[in-house]
Amino acid sequence: MSELEKTVRVELGDRSYDILIGPGLIARAGKEIAARLKGKRMAVITDENVGGRYLADLTASLEAEGIAVHALTLPAGEKTKSFD
Numbered sequence: 594m595s596e597l598e599k600t601v602r603v604e605l606g607d608r609s610y611d612i613l614i615g616p617g618l619i620a621r622a623g624k625e626i627a628a629r630l631k632g633k634r635m636a637v638i639t640d641e642n643v644g645g646r647y648l649a650d651l652t653a654s655l656e657a658e659g660i661a662v663h664a665l666t667l668p669a670g671e672k673t674k675s676f677d
Contacts, residue, residue: 624654637651637662641667
């Protein structure tokens with residue numbers, strides 16, 4: 594981990610998890626996730642804005658580690674931020 598990277602812990606009892614923040618993580622996502630993933634498949638849910646910018650690089654990084662990716666791209670906007 595570089596000096597610019599930070600790990601933030603989200604405390605949710607037995608569902609707690611870490612969030613990694615820092616430059617260059619999309620390119621390293623495959624290695625980081627493969628080390629933590631129990632299986633070799635995952636879903637990525639994004640919106641058109643974020644997906645348009647990062648999804649191809651993220652998918653390539655994951656697939657390079659042998660992780661099968663199913664991506665779901667939702668329309669950008671407030672309506673898709675909730676299942677309500």
